[in-house]
């Protein structure tokens with residue numbers, strides 16, 4: 001199951017900007033690269049560093065901790081190995097929506 005969250009209008013994701021939002025108990029890093037919005041987990045799969053302020057090279061972000069690079073479009077690591085979770089983003093009439101997996105809830 002999946003659900004969609006809406007990025008608050010107060011979050012500035014104009015051209016070249018980055019932002020962090022919380023959803024499903026996780027931090028999601030958002031990037032506006034050349035007008036395209038990307039959403040990935042803000043936690044490097046190597047050792048958990050924040051990717052939000054990693055160096056960008058086009059749609060590739062470099063982890064500031066140890067330098068692994070990830071494709072913002074699909075979360076794949078350059079050269080393979082491990083991936084960061086990437087989420088579909090839709091922009092409708094200026095409203096940014098991220099599609100996330102439905103969180104697993106404790107049945108108790």
Ligand code: FES
Pocket residue numbers: 044045046047048049063064065066067068
């Ligand atoms: S924590 Fe990102 S490369 Fe090590």
